[in-house]
Amino acid sequence: MNSFVIFTISNNRYAINLLHTWRIIQAKKLKRVPNSTKLIDGLLSFEESVIKVLNLRMVLKIEPFEEEVKHKLDTTKEFHKRFYKTISESIKSGEDFPFELNPNRCSVGQFIGQFNIPDIINDSFKEFKYIHSKFHNITVSILRESDKEKALDRVENELTPLYKQLLSKFDSFKQDIDEISNHMQKYIIFRKGLKTFAIKVDAIVDIISVANSDIKVEDSESSVSSALSMNGVFESDEKLVTIIDDFSIRELE
Numbered sequence: 001m002n003s004f005v006i007f008t009i010s011n012n013r014y015a016i017n018l019l020h021t022w023r024i025i026q027a028k029k030l031k032r033v034p035n036s037t038k039l040i041d042g043l044l045s046f047e048e049s050v051i052k053v054l055n056l057r058m059v060l061k062i063e064p065f066e067e068e069v070k071h072k073l074d075t076t077k078e079f080h081k082r083f084y085k086t087i088s089e090s091i092k093s094g095e096d097f098p099f100e101l102n103p104n105r106c107s108v109g110q111f112i113g114q115f116n117i118p119d120i121i122n123d124s125f126k127e128f129k130y131i132h133s134k135f136h137n138i139t140v141s142i143l144r145e146s147d148k149e150k151a152l153d154r155v156e157n158e159l160t161p162l163y164k165q166l167l168s169k170f171d172s173f174k175q176d177i178d179e180i181s182n183h184m185q186k187y188i189i190f191r192k193g194l195k196t197f198a199i200k201v202d203a204i205v206d207i208i209s210v211a212n213s214d215i216k217v218e219d220s221e222s223s224v225s226s227a228l229s230m231n232g233v234f235e236s237d238e239k240l241v242t243i244i245d246d247f248s249i250r251e252l253e
Helices: 065-093 107-112 119-143 148-175 177-184
Strands: 002-009 012-017 021-026 040-046 049-055 186-192 195-201 203-210 228-236 239-247
Touching: 002 186, 002 195, 002 239, 040 195, 065 107, 065 119, 065 148, 065 177, 119 148, 148 177, 186 203, 203 228
Parallel strands: 012 239, 049 195
Antiparallel strands: 002 012, 002 203, 021 186, 040 049, 186 195, 228 239
């Protein structure tokens, strides 16, 4: 039986043996390493030592986390533009409204549920969630109106001002993207042999025990095998998890 820390990088799940996991801490602003590659995010002060932080996204050749968050913000913003435009169209045509009306289940509601927002912008974020929920709830009320003219009037006078506020909040969050991203990500302090460094990951999913019989050793080599030593895969919550056993990266030496 082995115990693993499961974490995410983009839409993929990976695991590191708990024996090599010294600590899990919140990501933070770092001191840059002079002349370092993109694989190293910077230097981290940890327990009276200074260690390097490995950006696993760069090793795996996946776009930076900040860019992915920006893309998600843009996507959810565009979704609500279509949402808003379709309200009046649905009222005029009498057709059913095609989008999710529950503010917690729409694309924005699911996305903002991931955030661990820093105190410095928390008030703004709470306001964003309030405006978003109110926008959805008023939409529900408007769509229930039997009088089409009254419904369209409410769209103009009640919903449009909220819609403009919502779009403005999306733009303001993009300005704070670096700080938001740091408070979403985590560092895994990895120790094996003489190696000690931090691994920057998107999120921690779970810590679980896995029987050896449940671990499948893959025959094919990984495309990043020169940098990462993969040690098999297993399933957790019906998702495939790849085990990373070790790192062979010159910048960490």
